[in-house]
Amino acid sequence: MAFIIDGKKIAAEMKEELKTKVEWMKKQGKEVTLAVIQVGKDPASSVYVGNKKKACEYIGIKSLAYELEEATTEEELLKLVEELNAKDEVNGILVQLPLPGHINENKVINTISSKKDVDGFHPESVGALSIGQPGFLSCTPAGIIELLKRSNIEIEGKECVVVGRSNIVGKPMALLLLRENGTVTVCHSKTKDLKEITKRADILIAAIGKPKFITKEFVKEGAVVIDVGIHRDENNKLCGDVDFDQVEPIASAITPVPGGVGPMTITMLMNNCVESVLL
Ligand code: GUN
Numbered sequence: 124m125a126f127i128i129d130g131k132k133i134a135a136e137m138k139e140e141l142k143t144k145v146e147w148m149k150k151q152g153k154e155v156t157l158a159v160i161q162v163g164k165d166p167a168s169s170v171y172v173g174n175k176k177k178a179c180e181y182i183g184i185k186s187l188a189y190e191l192e193e194a195t196t197e198e199e200l201l202k203l204v205e206e207l208n209a210k211d212e213v214n215g216i217l218v219q220l221p222l223p224g225h226i227n228e229n230k231v232i233n234t235i236s237s238k239k240d241v242d243g244f245h246p247e248s249v250g251a252l253s254i255g256q257p258g259f260l261s262c263t264p265a266g267i268i269e270l271l272k273r274s275n276i277e278i279e280g281k282e283c284v285v286v287g288r289s290n291i292v293g294k295p296m297a298l299l300l301l302r303e304n305g306t307v308t309v310c311h312s313k314t315k316d317l318k319e320i321t322k323r324a325d326i327l328i329a330a331i332g333k334p335k336f337i338t339k340e341f342v343k344e345g346a347v348v349i350d351v352g353i354h355r356d357e358n359n360k361l362c363g364d365v366d367f368d369q370v371e372p373i374a375s376a377i378t379p380v381p382g383g384v385g386p387m388t389i390t391m392l393m394n395n396c397v398e399s400v401l402l
Contacts (some may be wrong), residue, residue, distance in 0.1 A: 124132030125348075125374040126274070130266075133273050134386035136385070138182060141393050142265045145183040148400065156185040157215040157241065157396045158207045162200060162226065163193035169295055170217045175217070184396050195204070201234050204241055208236040214399040215241035217392070238402050241395040252298050259395050264296035266387025267328065268303065276347055276376060278303035282323050286310045286337070286364075297329055317341070330365035337365040339373055348377045351384050372381045 145155055157179055161172050172188075179186040189203060193242045200218075207213050216239045222228050237247035243261040251258030271278060283305035287293035297309045310320055321327055321341040327348050334354035342348060351363030363380030371377050378384055 125371045126376040128270055128274050128349075128376055128383060130270060130378055130383040130386045133270055134266075134390040136273075137269070137387075137390045138393065140180070141390075141397055142182045146398055147324070148397075149183065153400055154185060154212075155183070155396050155400050156213050157185065157213075158187045158189065158213050159217050159219065160189040160191065160203065161219045162191045162195050162199070165222050168221075171200045172219050175389055176391055176393065179396070182393050182397075184393065191224055195223075195226075197230065200226060202232060204231065208234075213239065214395045214402075215239050217242055222251060239399060241392060241399055243295070243395065249290070249295065252295060252302075254312045255302065259398070260299065260391070261291055261295040262388045262391035262395065263292050263351060263384060264299050265394075266391040267296065267351075268299050269386060269391065270349070270378065270384070270387055271326070271347070274376065276326070278326065281305050281325040283307045283326045283328070284310060284321050284324035285328045285330065286317070286321060287328075287332065287351070289330065292330040293328075296330065298329075299305045300326070331364045333364060334362050335364070335366040337370060339366070339369040340372050342373055343374050345375045346373075348374045349384065350378050350380050353380055353385060387396060 159172055159175060161168055176186050193337055207216050216235050218231055220228060230246045235245055237245045240248050240259050243259040248258040278300060283300040285293050285297050288309055288311045293309060297307045300307045308320055310317055318341050322343050324343060324346055327342060329347050330351035332352060334356055348365055350363035350365040354362055356362040361381050
């Protein structure tokens with residue numbers, strides 16, 4: 124029987140802390156403003172953007188919504204980002220991904236000022252993390268570190284295995300675990316003998332993008348298992364990259380889906396927005 128890491132509860136605690144911080148900042152005349160840009164009407168993106176706006180409202184962050192048409196050109200989008208870069212009253216800029224195919228995402232990310240890069244996607248933010256300098260952290264991996272810390276799970280000296288090497292989760296996750304003095308291995312789709320490696324993990328991070336991929340054969344007895352995935356299973360029920368029913372009995376701690384990593388991502392975004400004011 125594993126300890127269930129309650130991401131919903133930890134995220135709610137953090138939101139209260141952030142709300143108090145924002146109230147205090149307002150008393151000192153400092154307002155936090157996030158610009159949120161969505162291009163097109165992708166339904167999943169609309170849900171995410173809606174949730175981000177709601178979280179802003181709850182915490183007391185002012186959000187400016189830019190809902191642009193699908194046909195918006197790259198040039199127009201870059202011009203808007205540059206305008207927002209130049210506005211002192213805008214602290215954070217978030218461009219919801221994915222962008223329509225005719226727009227180069229990297230070009231857009233690179234145009235956001237690294238001082239307003241609350242997603243932590245800009246090469247300067249990623250570079251700063253890789254050499255141990257301060258900068259914005261990618262929200263999902265930063266949220267996972269927070270989940271571990273607030274659950275009193277030590278990282279230092281532990282065998283940490285990250286499955287997945289995306290720019291948004293896997294790579295920054297590995298760097299953050301390393302920063303916490305974990306011994307880190309990154310696995311991916313071309314890794315040989317994956318099970319042999321994941322079975323060494325004291326802390327296993329599953330960021331593969333395949334439903335219920337991590338079964339009990341991948342997990343050491345007593346491991347801490349963090350599930351980044353979110354999918355619908357054959358019964359249309361939400362599930363993660365980990366087969367929870369199989370893995371939970373042998374893990375010492377595990378994040379559920381939903382209610383694990385998910386709620387932390389937006390909370391860390393809010394945290395980055397608050398921090399952006401101090402830059
Ligand atoms: N699309 C899916 N996740 C994210 C995210 O964290 N930030 C942005 N900007 N777009 C996303």
